[in-house]
Amino acid sequence: MDYKKVFGRFEGQNGFIKTIARPSMDGSQKAALNRKGNVLYNSGDIEGARRIFLTTGYSDGLSRVGDYYKSQGRDLDALRMYWMAPDKHKAEPIVQRLSVVIQQLIHEEEVRSDE
Template sequence: MDSKERAALIREANTAFNAGDIRKARELFLKTDYKDGLIRLGDHFMYDRKLPMLAFGYYKKAGRQDKVDEIFQRMIYGLSVWLGRDKWKLPTSANQAESTETKTSTPLNPDDFVVHPILKAKALEILSSNR
């Protein structure tokens, strides 16, 4: 596809997205491999629709590793809270990980992860609503 055709399709996709036609915008953003449009789709699914696993694919395709990492960190944090700090343990050394005789471990501290404040608040909200 030439640059004029690509630009026209991107404009059409942006118009569709702004009008709320996410399916058409998705099709055109993917067809043109328009990174900014894919990020907009990711943001739409992440923040508006609250569907991080759908957002993951768009962020991955757009090359936004920081957003992919945020989703992973959010999932890890949510899992650690759900399991409880007393059940989520990491080996203190490689030798202890292999040894079945000595199982001394250090609890995983959720504060060790850098999680975007909005994602952390949303994860806590979801967890508290499931109790």
């Protein structure tokens, strides 16, 4: 499948594509990277920590990055991290708020088209 062709139309829309392929590494390598990610996170390098946590698939780290994004008002970025974690408990309230917004937009569009 040509992913660039399929997903190319979404370029520049700040979207995300979830993949399941992670580099192969043993448990000790993962643990070392996760420790480094935790150090980066605690020192304020959230983006550096995010990259490591995405690479290792460290759910707790991804969820904490999501919490940080949420505290900064970056709900879509938070949702991405919660989704990747996966942390459905934290993702669900954001999904519910977004669904209300989408419903309102659809309703407004229907009202405009009826006028």
